[in-house]
Amino acid sequence: MRIAVVAPARELDRGTAARAEAFVAIAFPEIELIVDPQCFLSDGHFAGSDAERAAAFVRRANDPAIDAIWFGRGGYGSNRLLDAVMPELGPAARDKAYLGYSDCGFLLGALYARRIGRPIHGPMAIDINREGGDATVTRSLAWLTSGDRAGLEPGLGDRPAAAFNLAILTAMIGTPWLPDLTDHVLLIEEVSEPLYRIDRMLFQLAHATQLKGLAGVRLGAVRDVQENDPPWGESLKTMMTRWCGEMGVPYLGRAEIGHDAANRVVPFGLA
Amino acid sequence: MRIAVVAPARELDRGTAARAEAFVAIAFPEIELIVDPQCFLSDGHFAGSDAERAAAFVRRANDPAIDAIWFGRGGYGSNRLLDAVMPELGPAARDKAYLGYSDCGFLLGALYARRIGRPIHGPMAIDINREGGDATVTRSLAWLTSGDRAGLEPGLGDRPAAAFNLAILTAMIGTPWLPDLTDHVLLIEEVSEPLYRIDRMLFQLAHATQLKGLAGVRLGAVRDVQENDPPWGESLKTMMTRWCGEMGVPYLGRAEIGHDAANRVVPFGLA
Numbered sequence: 001m002r003i004a005v006v007a008p009a010r011e012l013d014r015g016t017a018a019r020a021e022a023f024v025a026i027a028f029p030e031i032e033l034i035v036d037p038q039c040f041l042s043d044g045h046f047a048g049s050d051a052e053r054a055a056a057f058v059r060r061a062n063d064p065a066i067d068a069i070w071f072g073r074g075g076y077g078s079n080r081l082l083d084a085v086m087p088e089l090g091p092a093a094r095d096k097a098y099l100g101y102s103d104c105g106f107l108l109g110a111l112y113a114r115r116i117g118r119p120i121h122g123p124m125a126i127d128i129n130r131e132g133g134d135a136t137v138t139r140s141l142a143w144l145t146s147g148d149r150a151g152l153e154p155g156l157g158d159r160p161a162a163a164f165n166l167a168i169l170t171a172m173i174g175t176p177w178l179p180d181l182t183d184h185v186l187l188i189e190e191v192s193e194p195l196y197r198i199d200r201m202l203f204q205l206a207h208a209t210q211l212k213g214l215a216g217v218r219l220g221a222v223r224d225v226q227e228n229d230p231p232w233g234e235s236l237k238t239m240m241t242r243w244c245g246e247m248g249v250p251y252l253g254r255a256e257i258g259h260d261a262a263n264r265v266v267p268f269g270l271a
Numbered sequence: 272m273r274i275a276v277v278a279p280a281r282e283l284d285r286g287t288a289a290r291a292e293a294f295v296a297i298a299f300p301e302i303e304l305i306v307d308p309q310c311f312l313s314d315g316h317f318a319g320s321d322a323e324r325a326a327a328f329v330r331r332a333n334d335p336a337i338d339a340i341w342f343g344r345g346g347y348g349s350n351r352l353l354d355a356v357m358p359e360l361g362p363a364a365r366d367k368a369y370l371g372y373s374d375c376g377f378l379l380g381a382l383y384a385r386r387i388g389r390p391i392h393g394p395m396a397i398d399i400n401r402e403g404g405d406a407t408v409t410r411s412l413a414w415l416t417s418g419d420r421a422g423l424e425p426g427l428g429d430r431p432a433a434a435f436n437l438a439i440l441t442a443m444i445g446t447p448w449l450p451d452l453t454d455h456v457l458l459i460e461e462v463s464e465p466l467y468r469i470d471r472m473l474f475q476l477a478h479a480t481q482l483k484g485l486a487g488v489r490l491g492a493v494r495d496v497q498e499n500d501p502p503w504g505e506s507l508k509t510m511m512t513r514w515c516g517e518m519g520v521p522y523l524g525r526a527e528i529g530h531d532a533a534n535r536v537v538p539f540g541l542a
Contacts (some may be wrong), residue, residue, distance in 0.1 A: 010501075044504025045467060076467045079474045083517060106451050174445030175478035196347045197318060200442050203350045207446035230281075233315025246354060 001145055003068045004060040005035045005125050005159035009103040011040040011124060014150050016217040017072070020125040023134060028141050035125075036060060036209040039072045046077045053077065054084040057107075061085075061093040061117075068144050071100030071107075073126035082177055089116055099140050100124045102191075104258065105168040106177065112162065112268045113179035120144075121163035121187075121257065122151070122265035137190035143265045146170040153187065153256050159215050163187035163257050163266035170201045179268075182213035185252065187266055189220030191259040198222065199239055206247035210214045216250045220259025224242025272416055274339045274478050275331040276306045280374040282318035283310040283397060287502075288343070294405060299412050307331060307395075309380040310343045317348045324348065325355040328378075332364040332388075339415050342371025342378075344397035354447055360387055370411050370516065371395045373530065375463075376439040377448065383433065383539045384450035391415075392434035392458075393422070393536035401532040410533025414536045424458065424527050424535040427542050430486050432536035434458035434528050441472045444479045450539075453484035456523065458537055460491030462530040466503035469493065470510055477518035485519045492529025495511040 012073075017035045024033045029166070038056035041048030048056070066083055098111055099120040122140040129149035139151025153163070155264050162181055166188045172178040188205075190198055204239035205211060219240050234242075256264045276288070288306045295304045309327035312319030319327075331337055356378075366398025369382055370391040379390035393411040398404050424434070433452055437459045443449040459476075461469055466520035476482060490511050505513075527535045 045499065045501055063331050076471065079471065082478075086489060167471075171443075173475075174449075174481055175475060176441065176480060178445075200347065200350065200438075204444075204446060207353075207448065210445055228316065230316055234394050 001030055001067050002032045002034060002065055003070050003144065004063070004066045004264055005033065005039060005072045005086050006060055007039040007047035008057055008081055009046065010073055010105060013040050013071040014040060016129055020128045020137070023137065024141065027138065028145060030090050030145060030228040031141065034066070034082040045075070050080045050084065052144035057081060058085050058088045061096060062088070062090045062203065064092040066096065066262040068097040068099060070140065071104040071124050072214055073124055074100070074102030074104055076103050076166070078103050082106060082110050086110055086114065088172045093117060095236055097144055100146060101163070101257070101263065102165050103168060105164045106172065109164065109169070109172050109179050110177040110269065113177060119268040120265060121268070123263050126255070127261070127263070130260045136261045136263060139265050143267070149271070151265045152271055153266045155218065155255055156266065160184045160269045161187060161266055161271070162188070162268045163219070163220070166190045166198065166201050166205070167193065170211050172203055173210065178210055181211060185216045185218060186214050187218045187220055187257050189222065189258040190264045191223040192226060193234045194226040194228045195234070196228055206230040206243040212248070214247070214249045216252040217244050218252045219256040221260055221262070223259050272301055272340050273303045273305060273336055274341050274415065274475045275334070275337045276304065276310060276343045277327045277331055278310040278343040279324050279328055279346040279352055279356045279378060279417050280317065281344055282313050285311060285342040287397055287400055291408070294399055294408065295412065295525045298405070298409065299416060301416060302412065305337070306343070316346070320354065321450070326354045328352060329356050329359045331357070332367060333361045333364040337367065339368040339370060341411065341415070342375040342395050342475060344395055345371070347371030347374050347376055349374050350442065353377060353381050357381055357385065362386060368415055368418035370415060371514065372434070372534065373436050374439060376435045377443065379539065380440070380443050380450050381436065381448040383483050384448060389541040391536060392539070394534050398532070405530045407532045407534060410536050414538070420542070422536045424537045424542055426526060431540045432458060432537055432542070433539045434460070434491070435452070436466065437461045437469065437472050437476070441475045444481060445476055449481055452482060454486050456487045456489060457485050458489045458491055458526040458528050460493065460529040462494040465497040465499045466505070469497055473510055473514040477514040483519070485520045486519070487523040489523045489526035490532070491526040492531055494530050498517065
């Protein structure tokens, strides 16, 4: 199985790539891991210019010898590629898995909207750096190689699901890149935001015309919450209950996704 | 002329209210300024609970003896009132001006979407505290009392306009609260955001299906820009040109609106 690593947002450092390659060589000898040199480009905020990142993604997605795209890391910038890459995806791109999270949710969402390939929300190459990172990335690689369900988010049931970082999902609302999530259970997670912003994003989620048909919402980890001035007076449960109520869909409780080592795998649709 | 001050987001302190009242008494003796006691309520992040803020806004908007609502200050929370207040607005609410900016843009936008009253983007009561704040709030009060055009944003022409904080506007995208801005020139401003987030918001603006018919976009002040890690490599002009290009509408240059003393008045529609 051949898995290509590309970086549509921020660059991957060579040490991280080497660590991921070494781990894969030992733990998943059946995988040929190809870290695209684009991952190491640097152009300001990004792993190369928009054109360089787009070209690497399109080249790997359209290569029939590649079975899966494993995103190297998030950051910011995947959204800047959508106009350029989405019309270029050919037949080989449709028969492929795409696995990542955070900012890479822009690409997962756009691919799912167009029914291209199999988008999957889960740990990326950079997560090898976390404490317990071997187990974290194993969930992604085991699902890709053998469909091993041990790393799947444990609450996935018989309804289709999709998972997103809340800031990325809400930035797609009202655009043609937001997939139709009718009858899906939506899993969201967040990192490095103050609670008033999370509340504002939940407002947009709740009032988004495109998302009225959700089957329910589950909340993953909310990490590294930034200070609020003045202090925020509501719990996450209160916020979720309020906005899901205003949306008219059930709040289904917590989920095991997030910017942490415990992040589990959520294949879009039915697993 | 009777102008009521309410606070749909964060509370106003009594010193600020007294300063605004004293200024109005001297500079605009024709105005009876009524600072609603709701402005001084405090409930965590907000000037009273959602119910208290909604009740004050609806009571003043529906009062035929009040000519204008002048928002006391922004912060966060106007969006939390929309479901409750919008269906309650009666005939007197339609014959009224509503003036504010920042978070209060949620209400201005929702009112404009439903053709209720005359929404106006401009300095609020709290701006009396700025250096030169007398001149700042005079622009709003002179427009309300006599239609004095001296305080209007100088680039307003013969096309309808609307003005918003970018974060507030993008949080309305995809919801029924976003007004139809076809053929409008859109003025945006921002405060306290890092440039990568501004770029992400411009992406959403550019790709929003609801906003495809804009006549053009102008950029107001971008204040208190937060640090980017890594440093951001593009100028605001590059960003505006890129995203307006992707949107297919002209970037029309800078505008004199923003979170500062120079903030000018933009009546929604034709001034």
